[in-house]
Amino acid sequence: MFNRRTLLGGLGAGVVSLATPWSRKLSWAAAGAAKGQLRFAFFTDVHARTEWGTPVAMAKAARTINAQKPDLVIAGGDLITDGFTSLPEQVAPRWDVYMKMHNAIDGDVHATIGNHDLVAANPADGSKPSAEFRNRLKLDRTFYTFDAMGYRVFVLDSINVIHGKLHYQGLIDLSQMEWLREELLKTPKEMPIVMVSHIPLLTAFYGATRGALEGGKPNRVMVNNRGVLNLFRDHNLLLVLQGHLHAQEIIRWRKTTFITGGAVCAKWWRGPWYSTEEGFNAITLKENHVD
Numbered sequence: 001m002f003n004r005r006t007l008l009g010g011l012g013a014g015v016v017s018l019a020t021p022w023s024r025k026l027s028w029a030a031a032g033a034a035k036g037q038l039r040f041a042f043f044t045d046v047h048a049r050t051e052w053g054t055p056v057a058m059a060k061a062a063r064t065i066n067a068q069k070p071d072l073v074i075a076g077g078d079l080i081t082d083g084f085t086s087l088p089e090q091v092a093p094r095w096d097v098y099m100k101m102h103n104a105i106d107g108d109v110h111a112t113i114g115n116h117d118l119v120a121a122n123p124a125d126g127s128k129p130s131a132e133f134r135n136r137l138k139l140d141r142t143f144y145t146f147d148a149m150g151y152r153v154f155v156l157d158s159i160n161v162i163h164g165k166l167h168y169q170g171l172i173d174l175s176q177m178e179w180l181r182e183e184l185l186k187t188p189k190e191m192p193i194v195m196v197s198h199i200p201l202l203t204a205f206y207g208a209t210r211g212a213l214e215g216g217k218p219n220r221v222m223v224n225n226r227g228v229l230n231l232f233r234d235h236n237l238l239l240v241l242q243g244h245l246h247a248q249e250i251i252r253w254r255k256t257t258f259i260t261g262g263a264v265c266a267k268w269w270r271g272p273w274y275s276t277e278e279g280f281n282a283i284t285l286k287e288n289h290v291d
């Protein structure tokens with residue numbers, strides 16, 4: 001289902017390089033009409049910054065993605081680090097570094113917004129939120145859809161800014177739910193769908209790390225996940241791509257495969273995070289199979 005590649009091999013001391021690149025093959029089928037093959041890369045949680053040699057690692061990530069020769073590339077959010085409480089001028093160098101990686105990737109890169117990309121959402125001086133993500137990525141909106149090789153991709157904005165200690169929660173708000181409903185009306189029932197959300201709709205992370213009775217806080221998981229998934233009940237939701245948790249996991253629920261894609265920066269550029277090393281996902285969709 002995915003290949004992981006060493007990204008930090010050329011970096012200096014203090015940064016853990018990958019021990020053993022590994023790969024696994026899995027294949028799951030979903031019901032629906034047969035379609036063509038789509039090979040794509042899904043990378044998430046870059047947390048671009050200017051220090052620690054990270055631009056070198058990001059350039060290597062771009063080269064490694066290009067070596068896969070994917071049909072397209074999807075970015076899962078948190079492209080830069082710590083935008084949320086910063087002002088646009090403070091994070092401009094981080095966007096510059098990220099855009100260098102983004103532009104070094106061959107072909108189209110379709111970007112998803114993450115909480116760290118939300119520049120000045122809650123700055124210390126109370127300034128207004130900035131449209132930095134949309135401006136940098138040249139997007140009219142933070143949620144959108146596109147088609148590729150017979151697959152329809154829904155890119156969601158899962159970051160809902162709230163007051164209080166958590167600052168944001170994982171939520172698809174009412175206007176975006178309405179948009180999803182309208183888009184699904186225009187989507188054939190058998191058409192295979194890929195959905196991308198920075199904040200996970202389904203995860204085993206908290207059960208695995210905190211205990212089987214734990215679920216996850218509202219800023220870690222999507223609080224209206226069931227409502228969103230219910231919208232797709234009569235459609236062919238083949239694959240959901242998620243970020244945010246920096247751990248790699250694959251969940252198969254009903255007819256849908258959920259992949260939480262690890263992180264390009266692993267443990268925020270400090271080595272592996274719960275055994276997930278620096279890397280990205282190389283995914284092939286063939287008809288209704290996810291490999």
Ligand SMILES: [Fe+2]
Nearest residue numbers: 045078244245
């Ligand atoms: Fe992140």
